[in-house]
Amino acid sequence: MAELTIKNAAGKEAGTVELDAAVFGLEPNVPVMHQVVTAQLAARRAGTQSTKTRSEVRGGGAKPYRQKGTGNARQGSIRAPQYSGGGIALGPKPRKYDQKTPKKMVKLATRSALSDRAAEGKVVVVDSWDFETPKTKLAKQALDALDVAGNVLVVLAHDDVNALLSFRNLPSVQVIDAGELNAYDVLCSDWVVFTKASLPSDEAPVAAATAEESEEA
Structure with a gap:
């Protein structure tokens, strides 16, 4: 000691x-x-960080334009991750560390x-x-x-x-x-x-x- x-x-x-x-x-x-x-x-x-997926953001229920004939890439919703205001792909969700x-x-x-x-x-x-x-x-x-x-x-x-x-x-x-x-x-x-x-x-x-x-x- x-x-x-x-x-x-x-x-x-x-x-x-x-x-x-x-x-x-x-x-x-x-x-x-x-x-x-x-x-x-x-x-x-x-651990409270959170983002919304495409199923959680508001709007985008209708197909924005027809599938063929517009010259644009096919789209199913304006709330897909590539759109402004769309859902976040693979974003953080609440979790414990x-x-x-x-x-x-x-x-x-x-x-x-x-x-x-x-x-x-x-x-x-x-x-x-x-x-x-x-x-x-x-x-x-x-x-x-x-x-x-x-x-x-x-x-x-x-x-x-x-x-x-x-x-x-x-x-x-x-x-x-x-x-x-x-x-x-x-x-x-x-x-x-x-x-x-x-x-x-x-x-x-x-x-x-x-x-x-x-x-x-």
């Missing part, structure tokens, strides 16, 4: 914590992360992403936020004191409401519940900030949510 210094909201040292090697000490599995992230992004697609991803694979991808951030020294553990009232100014000061920059993923315990309301208005910060931790959000962030209460371990495992569940969150 790797030892990490715990800090408080003022950026001061507040002890140490052991990062679970089963969560933060793996060799990142890049193919698994790619497959899980692809499935998660696919689940975000609405969801991919089935095993829970073990989702868990491995999340742990691989966390291990990658930990190997880069981009994981921070805070004792607790202790915001008496929600205040974005205090949240920004706390991140400045922790010396984290860029895109920051703040992982909170379920009942840490004041911290959620304080961080959510910062444009470069994404706030997520510990139970919704996933590979995509970790990989999109330069820093991952936990509290002691939200820090995952093998005893308090990383949630193995499906791509669909992650999107609903």
Whole structure:
């Protein structure tokens, strides 16, 4: 297990914590992360695109002109695909893009992403936020004191409401519940900030949510 210094909201040292090697000490599995992230992004697609075929567009019930003798190519309807206003040939129809991803694979991808951030020294553990009232100014000061920059993923315990309301208005910060931790959000962030209460371990495992569940969150 790797030892990490715990800090408080003022950026001061507040002890140490052991990062679970089963969560933060793996060799990142890049193919698994790619497959899980692809499935998660696919689940975000609405799949509501739709076009009308020649049987669905309005009009065109009568044959436009007689079969022979006009010198034109024979036609049966002015709503055929080659006509303006006609139906679309082989156009898109509503569909689902969801991919089935095993829970073990989702868990491995999340742990691989966390291990990658930990190997880069981009994981921070805070004792607790202790915001008496929600205040974005205090949240920004706390991140400045922790010396984290860029895109920051703040992982909170379920009942840490004041911290959620304080961080959510910062444009470069994404706030997520510990139970919704996933590979995509970790990989999109330069820093991952936990509290002691939200820090995952093998005893308090990383949630193995499906791509669909992650999107609903």
